[in-house]
């Protein structure tokens with residue numbers, strides 16, 4: 001429904017969920033399992049249906065940035081990146097970032113979740129206790145029985161809601177990458193299944209793809225059999241402008257924040273409001289959630305007062321602790337004509353590929369761009385680890401990631417064929433922020449991922465690049481790799497640092513801006529049950545609550561958090 005339908009309906013709701021994104025739609029689905037509970041999900045963006053750049057897996061890089069499905073944010077100038085500002089995509093559409101992301105589905109390591117449990121003091125966030133929720137999320141589509149060993153069946157669930165699958169269309173670089181894992185097995189071991197809790201090594205990418213089309217929280221958790229539930233309502237094109245105190249508890253005196261104020265996403269002066277009968281849940285993501293909290297006066301009181309927002313509840317951690325993965329693409333000219341650069345330059349070939357996808361949901365467009373991922377740690381004797389303490393969650397967590405692709409992701413140069421290894425620092429120590437310079441809810445917040453604030457992250461990125469350069473120097477790739485188009489393996493550290501600062505962007509994984517901490521901690525925004533500290537009626541369920549960033553792409557963790565949160569909410573209102 002749209003806002004007009006909602007206003008005309010006079011409906012009331014037990015649960016109001018702000019943001020129909022990755023986490024929000026999990027909650028919409030799970031909470032509406034109880035027919036007695038009425039739910040509304042309020043989403044700022046529009047429908048995901050019929051948007052080809054969302055549906056066709058290989059078109060994912062076209063879904064953002066700077067599109068109608070993107071919030072079109074830009075970071076503030078990054079001191080660590082030669083003062084460049086970066087595009088900072090977030091899904092502005094039903095399904096949120098799960099509708100526009102690159103679909104890699106990586107849970108992360110046991111250590112990542114055990115650190116969540118340690119810092120929150122709640123063992124429910126440990127790997128062992130979360131596996132059941134990972135399995136509720138995942139509906140794995142095993143490849144045909146005769147395909148080569150590319151996954152461990154024991155790791156996967158066939159009965160969850162969100163489709164996950166392995167690449168179906170084999171690309172020219174696939175066999176070369178896998179062969180290198182046996183030729184250089186010491187440094188680049190093959191990992192049969194990176195979702196086992198022990199991700200280290202190189203293995204096949206698992207992606208949120210359902211028979212050749214994207215699986216997002218909108219296509220899975222809001223599939224027709226769920227969205228037609230009479231107690232589940234989804235309102236599109238409606239921007240939540242703040243949350244408001246509706247009452248206070250006569251028993252504890254604590255303020256109750258169960259009212260939400262909203263407006264058409266197109267803007268204008270009109271404001272409407274609804275009060276949840278049971279709970280208001282923010283699932284607006286790592287940028288949207290702290291933005292709404294601060295607009296509501298929940299945050300650091302002096303900063304809020306300085307931009308004319310009346311503080312309503314003091315929680316200085318709101319918007320702090322922004323953590324993201326710095327990301328850099330490296331490409332090499334190769335001695336092969338079978339890369340996906342060809343179709344980017346040849347309209348006839350591109351049309352043929354689209355026709356194949358359109359008629360059978362197969363072919364090169366039915367998979368994402370990256371068929372293998374690698375999760376690697378520095379060797380224990382690395383000088384980086386001698387100069388800095390280990391920033392990872394533990395010995396099972398990677399320091400950096402390699403993403404392999406059979407061509408240039410995006411627009412290639414006019415001639416040549418390419419192989420790409422993108423690299424990312426996945427155990428970063430830099431911390432950034434989301435702040436406001438305006439009380440106008442339609443003004444973008446100031447986003448500062450603060451890349452390379454920490455020298456340790458720059459040192460890790462340097463090692464990641466050197467590692468990718470060693471990978472392409474493998475003897476089996478000698479007649480394949482011709483020359484680097486980005487940076488030479490002979491570059492000095494200073495030259496490499498300068499290249500990194502000039503070319504690094506975001507892997508689009510912001511987390512941590514409304515972080516969970518232990519009950520009674522003097523920092524953090526939510527308690528381990530994800531309720532906002534010091535108030536009643538308000539909970540946060542999205543990537544903003546992560547206290548640390550997993551050494552992984554972040555959607556699987558986000559789905560997992562939302563699945564557990566649904567159980568916590570059900571338990572609280574049973």
Ligand SMILES: Cc1cc2nc3c(=O)[nH]c(=O)nc-3n(C[C@H](O)[C@H](O)[C@H](O)COP(=O)(O)OP(=O)(O)OC[C@H]3O[C@@H](n4cnc5c(N)ncnc54)[C@H](O)[C@@H]3O)c2cc1C
Pocket residue numbers: 018019020021022023024042043044045064089090091092093094095096097098100101102103104105106238239240241283284285286288289292507508509510541542543544552553554555556558
């Ligand atoms: C381009 C891109 C590529 C990525 N690639 C991968 C990948 O390959 N693998 C992976 O695991 N992760 C990837 N990620 C990250 C992953 O998608 C996110 O971590 C995850 O989806 C975040 O989920 P969320 O629920 O926290 O937020 P979102 O899914 O972003 O949901 C937030 C929702 O809230 C809505 N909203 C925000 N503010 C308001 C408001 N004021 N009123 C109403 N609605 C509002 C938004 O429109 C959105 O729908 C990528 C992200 C992007 C953007």
